[in-house]
Amino acid sequence: MASASKMSVVPARRGTAVRLAKGQALKVINTHGQQVVDSWAFHADDLGEFMSMEHLRQVINRIMPRVGDPLATNHRRPILTLIEDTSPGIHDTLMAACDIHRYRNLGCTGYHDNCTDNLFAAMAELGLRPPECPSPLNLWMNIPVVDGVEVEWHAPVSRPGDHVVLRAELDCVVVMSACPQDLVPINGAAMTPTEAHYQVLS
Amino acid sequence: MASASKMSVVPARRGTAVRLAKGQALKVINTHGQQVVDSWAFHADDLGEFMSMEHLRQVINRIMPRVGDPLATNHRRPILTLIEDTSPGIHDTLMAACDIHRYRNLGCTGYHDNCTDNLFAAMAELGLRPPECPSPLNLWMNIPVVDGVEVEWHAPVSRPGDHVVLRAELDCVVVMSACPQDLVPINGAAMTPTEAHYQVLS
Numbered sequence: 001m002a003s004a005s006k007m008s009v010v011p012a013r014r015g016t017a018v019r020l021a022k023g024q025a026l027k028v029i030n031t032h033g034q035q036v037v038d039s040w041a042f043h044a045d046d047l048g049e050f051m052s053m054e055h056l057r058q059v060i061n062r063i064m065p066r067v068g069d070p071l072a073t074n075h076r077r078p079i080l081t082l083i084e085d086t087s088p089g090i091h092d093t094l095m096a097a098c099d100i101h102r103y104r105n106l107g108c109t110g111y112h113d114n115c116t117d118n119l120f121a122a123m124a125e126l127g128l129r130p131p132e133c134p135s136p137l138n139l140w141m142n143i144p145v146v147d148g149v150e151v152e153w154h155a156p157v158s159r160p161g162d163h164v165v166l167r168a169e170l171d172c173v174v175v176m177s178a179c180p181q182d183l184v185p186i187n188g189a190a191m192t193p194t195e196a197h198y199q200v201l202s
Numbered sequence: 203m204a205s206a207s208k209m210s211v212v213p214a215r216r217g218t219a220v221r222l223a224k225g226q227a228l229k230v231i232n233t234h235g236q237q238v239v240d241s242w243a244f245h246a247d248d249l250g251e252f253m254s255m256e257h258l259r260q261v262i263n264r265i266m267p268r269v270g271d272p273l274a275t276n277h278r279r280p281i282l283t284l285i286e287d288t289s290p291g292i293h294d295t296l297m298a299a300c301d302i303h304r305y306r307n308l309g310c311t312g313y314h315d316n317c318t319d320n321l322f323a324a325m326a327e328l329g330l331r332p333p334e335c336p337s338p339l340n341l342w343m344n345i346p347v348v349d350g351v352e353v354e355w356h357a358p359v360s361r362p363g364d365h366v367v368l369r370a371e372l373d374c375v376v377v378m379s380a381c382p383q384d385l386v387p388i389n390g391a392a393m394t395p396t397e398a399h400y401q402v403l404s
């Protein structure tokens with residue numbers, strides 16, 4: 001990596017879309033250490049091909065990727081590679097992005113920010129509309145599978161400043177959403193969503 | 203359940219779509235005991251609402267449903283309920299339906315039957331086209347999660363004649379595909395896909 005862009009923010013409760021050319025990489029930083037960042041990647045030439053958790057798990061034979069793993073699309077080829085991870089490596093591939101239905105089920109009567117709407121809003125800022133909301137790679141989300149069957153919801157085990165680096169294997173659009181979940185402690189015991197940061201490396 | 207339709211076949215390597223009215227139920231039978239049946243459910247009034255594994259896992263806090271569990275849609279409400287299961291209860295929610303990309307990665311150069319195409323073909327027989335191929339509920343597919351991280355691919359632990367019963371909570375279209383995977387032993391050590399059977403109960 002010869003150069004790095006300026007550090008940019010993913011505002012708390014919001015999403016951001018970034019274009020990456022093949023070979024560029026994206027550093028995603030858990031600035032305050034307890035923030036889940038839902039992430040997606042779409043092939044720049046065909047938004048119908050995108051990073052897909054149900055295909056990725058088959059390709060890597062794991063429920064969470066580790067450094068060196070390809071992050072596969074629904075066409076079962078790499079769109080990103082996880083090339084660096086300073087955190088303990090706990091990420092989630094099992095859970096859908098939060099959405100209005102999730103917050104209604106939690107008792108919200110009005111609108112609540114959510115990662116699904118953040119995906120569409122972030123893509124719209126680039127003039128793009130994804131064909132669906134794929135199940136995201138939930139960076140730092142801590143969903144242990146206990147006894148092979150049950151899942152639990154815990155605060156992240158990451159620390160302030162931990163980061164991952166994702167290298168683009170295709171020209172793509174990556175979307176990050178700083179998850180606005182503040183009704184369960186998935187973004188830390190304080191239940192206070194924070195911003196995250198990112199940097200494009202090339 | 204006051205009455206049952208005739209027993210019908212899901213041919214080996216093929217898919218079938220069935221309409222269910224709310225309150226009806228579908229009995230799916232693993233006739234020969236080692237056949238994985240990929241299954242989907244779409245809301246009859248809105249094909250954009252469908253059974254979704256990444257939403258279902260959040261709703262039930264498990265990676266596989268057990269008797270009594272609601273099978274949730276992408277709107278996080280039940281479309282089916284698993285009301286009966288005579289098998290040991292090992293089903294999969296983690297893996298995408300097989301597709302041409304899966305068989306190409308396994309070395310196939312020509313066409314290979316696959317559950318994704320079976321979904322679209324079965325829906326087309328009813329004059330319907332789903333907006334996407336959601337990640338299916340893979341009945342009897344045996345994908346243990348080991349040590350909370352790694353997944354393995356094993357033959358089913360079900361027995362000939364085992365069945366599940368799915369009750370419709372919404373008017374819906376259910377699709378079953380007798381998985382044509384014959385290159386890895388996910389449909390039994392013989393690697394010979396077989397037919398399955400079903401019956402509508404009302």
